[in-house]
Amino acid sequence: MGRQxxxxxxxxxxxxxxxxxxRKLMAFILGNGGRCCWRAVPKMAGLLRCGxxxxxxxxxxxxxxxxxxxxxxxxxxxxxxxxxxxGNRWSKIAAKLPGRTDNEIKNHWNTHIKKKLIKMGIDPVxxxxxxxxxxxxxxxxxxxxxxxxxxxxxxxxMDDQQENKHVDTDKDVTSFGEESSMPESxxxxxxxxxxxxxxxxxxxxxxxxxxEEDMPIGVVDESWxxxxxxxxxxxxxxxxxxxxxDIVRATDWLLDYQDxxxxxxxxxxxxxxxxxxxxxxx
DNA sequence: AAGGGACGCAACCGCGTACCC
DNA sequence: AGGGTACGCGGTTGCGTCCCT
Numbered sequence: 001m002g003r004q005x006x007x008x009x010x011x012x013x014x015x016x017x018x019x020x021x022x023r024k025l026m027a028f029i030l031g032n033g034g035r036c037c038w039r040a041v042p043k044m045a046g047l048l049r050c051g052x053x054x055x056x057x058x059x060x061x062x063x064x065x066x067x068x069x070x071x072x073x074x075x076x077x078x079x080x081x082x083x084x085x086x087g088n089r090w091s092k093i094a095a096k097l098p099g100r101t102d103n104e105i106k107n108h109w110n111t112h113i114k115k116k117l118i119k120m121g122i123d124p125v126x127x128x129x130x131x132x133x134x135x136x137x138x139x140x141x142x143x144x145x146x147x148x149x150x151x152x153x154x155x156x157x158m159d160d161q162q163e164n165k166h167v168d169t170d171k172d173v174t175s176f177g178e179e180s181s182m183p184e185s186x187x188x189x190x191x192x193x194x195x196x197x198x199x200x201x202x203x204x205x206x207x208x209x210x211x212e213e214d215m216p217i218g219v220v221d222e223s224w225x226x227x228x229x230x231x232x233x234x235x236x237x238x239x240x241x242x243x244x245x246d247i248v249r250a251t252d253w254l255l256d257y258q259d260x261x262x263x264x265x266x267x268x269x270x271x272x273x274x275x276x277x278x279x280x281x282x
Numbered sequence: 283a284a285g286g287g288a289c290g291c292a293a294c295c296g297c298g299t300a301c302c303c
Numbered sequence: 304a305g306g307g308t309a310c311g312c313g314g315t316t317g318c319g320t321c322c323c324t
Contacts, residue, residue: 014293014294015293015294015317015318016292016293016318016319017292017293037309038309038310039308039309039310051309051310052294052309052310052311053293053294055310055311056292056293056294057292057293059311060292060293061292061293088313088314089312089313090312090313091311091312091313102311102312102313103291103292103293103313104291106313106314107290107291107292108290108291110290111289111290111291112290284324285323285324286322286323286324287321287322287323287324288320288321288322288323289319289320289321289322290318290319290320290321291317291318291319291320292316292317292318292319293315293316293317293318294314294315294316294317295313295314295315295316296312296313296314296315297311297312297313297314298310298311298312299309299310299311299312300308300309300310300311301307301308301309301310302306302307302308302309303305303306303307303308
């Protein structure tokens with residue numbers, strides 16, 4: 001009946017991973033060509049962990065294609081824009097930032113970006129000004145992140161229903177190198193389902209759509225799948241993130257933001273909206 | 283130098299969904 | 304067809320480190 005449990009919770013180690021555990025997991029996964037089922041991993045790798053813990057450790061820390069260090073200003077900008085459109089769907093956001101994990105982005109959002117936005121007088125949830133004043137531009141449904149974030153929230157349940165038809169398509173035999181694949185239409189449906197008709201004018205949405213057509217999201221580089229445990233994973237950071245606004249260097253944006261009060265921040269409007277407009281000028 | 287608060291990251295928890303038998 | 308379970312995701316927590324007093 002059903003599947004067997006991944007672990008029995010008894011005799012399963014918890015807490016921080018040791019270097020030895022990391023080495024075992026790494027060696028096992030690399031030695032198996034990147035394909036296995038997580039529930040079998042702990043036993044086969046000689047680990048006293050549950051499969052869930054192994055998966056988390058691998059996806060959030062051990063994967064050779066992960067970038068290290070703080071998010072760049074471009075990445076931060078992208079996260080804000082994507083958050084405005086997608087809400088707290090960190091895995092979807094992470095899928096657009098090669099080498100970054102949902103956990104990493106989520107942490108960065110909660111510890112850095114959120115505070116910056118609040119300091120700027122922007123509600124990190126709605127992406128609208130905290131003082132409640134509506135910005136004239138935000139009335140436009142086509143250009144504002146604030147609007148799209150509201151829209152996203154409103155349409156989330158419907159969106160999820162559509163989305164859930166696609167997720168978890170490779171449950172039992174998970175490719176270690178592949179992140180969850182985004183449904184081809186999920187983002188587009190998020191906006192079109194609520195009547196935004198000119199979304200393709202938005203460089204971000206356009207890029208999202210183009211990328212989904214061109215390549216499976218999350219498939220960044222699988223060359224490391226063919227590595228052996230003895231290879232140096234530090235040599236594998238060959239990710240080159242290319243976003244539509246990699247070429248945009250118009251503002252120093254959040255990283256240079258210092259100490260604007262609410263008065264000043266009201267002039268800043270919605271930072272992602274400003275970005276959108278600057279992008280559309282390209 | 284030491285204590286305490288703030289911060290940041292890694293890991294865990296709980297839930298929804300798809301899958302297996 | 305339906306019960307049970309793995310997987311993936313978002314939210315939350317725990318703990319180590321840093322910084323200030």
